[in-house]
Amino acid sequence: MARITEEQLVLPSLMLMDNSQNRQITTTILREKLTAIFKPIGEDAEILSGRNDTKFDQIVRNLNAHKTFERFGYATYVTTGHNQGYYEITENGRNYLKENMPIVNYLLNNDFASDDLKKSFDIVFEDKVRSKNILIFDENTTINEGASKIITSKTYERSSQLRNIAIEHYTKNGRIKCEACCFDFEEFYGDFGKGFIEIHHQKPVFMFEETELEQTIGRALNNVLPVCPNCHRMIHKKRDVPLILSEIKSKISSKYTYCN
Ligand SMILES: [Zn+2]
Numbered sequence: 081m082a083r084i085t086e087e088q089l090v091l092p093s094l095m096l097m098d099n100s101q102n103r104q105i106t107t108t109i110l111r112e113k114l115t116a117i118f119k120p121i122g123e124d125a126e127i128l129s130g131r132n133d134t135k136f137d138q139i140v141r142n143l144n145a146h147k148t149f150e151r152f153g154y155a156t157y158v159t160t161g162h163n164q165g166y167y168e169i170t171e172n173g174r175n176y177l178k179e180n181m182p183i184v185n186y187l188l189n190n191d192f193a194s195d196d197l198k199k200s201f202d203i204v205f206e207d208k209v210r211s212k213n214i215l216i217f218d219e220n221t222t223i224n225e226g227a228s229k230i231i232t233s234k235t236y237e238r239s240s241q242l243r244n245i246a247i248e249h250y251t252k253n254g255r256i257k258c259e260a261c262c263f264d265f266e267e268f269y270g271d272f273g274k275g276f277i278e279i280h281h282q283k284p285v286f287m288f289e290e291t292e293l294e295q296t297i298g299r300a301l302n303n304v305l306p307v308c309p310n311c312h313r314m315i316h317k318k319r320d321v322p323l324i325l326s327e328i329k330s331k332i333s334s335k336y337t338y339c340n
């Protein structure tokens with residue numbers, strides 16, 4: 081597992097600055113919040129010898145030592161003495177953040193595992209260098225389908241396309257069931273429950289603007305899973321790491337599993 085890099089911290093840091101009062105954030109608060117977002121594990125979480133902080137903390141400190149935000153013109157660092165200071169996001173930084181807000185929201189709101197977050201922010205960063213657009217999908221669970229349809233966003237259209245293809249892919253003999261507990265809404269609710277299911281993203285699903293949607297969806301199918309809302313909530317119960325399929329399955333008591 082690769083260590084966290086300064087580049088991976090750039091967008092989440094800009095978001096934290098932008099959400100703070102006067103668009104300023106102290107280095108201490110920034111470090112606390114980045115830790116909560118990235119949930120450092122493995123080598124990142126190791127304590128540095130003779131210090132009170134982790135390797136992850138060191139990388140956050142390096143943002144200042146290496147003038148990482150200044151290099152891109154995204155933020156400035158203001159010293160207030162006593163080894164304490166704050167970052168303030170610049171207009172340039174706000175524009176960069178705005179361009180990438182959908183992807184930042186997607187990555188930070190779906191409780192992905194620490195490693196997947198790091199990998200994804202690398203993809204976003206490389207994308208900036210290559211300046212090609214990344215298009216994102218969303219979990220868009222059926223519960224908010226009505227509202228999402230009214231807000232006809234491009235993300236929603238792509239996501240429902242992925243959702244429909246996933247449903248088609250997982251439908252066997254005209255029925256779809258939860259991959260974890262095998263609950264079948266049509267069997268339980270009759271016609272009213274037909275086709276009801278949520279689509280869980282096991283890993284972030286991206287696509288590049290110039291890529292064929294069909295190709296991306298083919299790849300994305302390996303990363304999505306139809307689950308009932310109960311199992312979906314349990315998969316995301318521990319914020320640090322979503323459960324993988326075999327883990328959730330092993331937790332379901334044989335009394336309640338609907339699998340034959
Ligand atoms: Zn289930």
Ligand SMILES: [Zn+2]
Nearest residue numbers: 219279280281
């Ligand atoms: Zn999910």
